[in-house]
Amino acid sequence: MKNHRMSLWTPILEIDGKRYQRICRSEEVLSSRARAAQLETGEEIAIFRLASGECKAFSNMCLHLKLPVLADGMVDLDRNTVTCPLHGWCYSLENGAVQGGGNARLQEFAVVEQDGWIFVQLPEDTFELPEWLR
Ligand code: FES
Structure with a gap:
């Protein structure tokens, strides 16, 4: 059984200790039109809906010139x-891999759809206290 918890004050969903930011209503991401958004941690993302109905979220930054344009692709x-x-x-919208681009791939963010909303997982907090403060 997964542990789901919704914050009352911010659009953040917690599942098993991982934090997901509420992005938009499910019907706002159509298979014919991607959606761009920004996570509270600063990442520009693009959300796509596959033909299967599954939503996928990747960095919106094209790896060629590092411009946030893929949601318009x-x-x-x-x-x-x-x-x-x-x-x-x-x-690829399955794993973010550049077609014919070796090992290059877009950063992917986990997506949860719940109660008609799309949530995208925030990157793990990688901040560590300096050793002298521990
Ligand atoms: S910016 Fe050149 S291919 Fe995307």
Whole structure:
């Protein structure tokens, strides 16, 4: 049984100790149109809905020029890909891999849909106290 907890004051959902930011209503992410958003931790993300109905979230930054444009890219639901609108780099919407790009891939963020809302997992807090403060 998973531990779900919703904050009363901020749009954050906690599941098993992981934090998910509420982004938008489910119906706002259509298979024909991706959605751009920014996480409270600063990452620019693009959310896509695959033909299966599953939502996937990746960094919105095209790896070519590090510009936040992938939410405006051309989605091919038959191949589950998005093509950057600027110079045509193509990414898998299953795992973020650059098609024909070796090991390069977009950062992926876990998505939860609950009660008609889309939540995206925030990156782990990697801040560590300096040793002299521990
Ligand atoms: S900026 Fe995306 S392919 Fe060039």
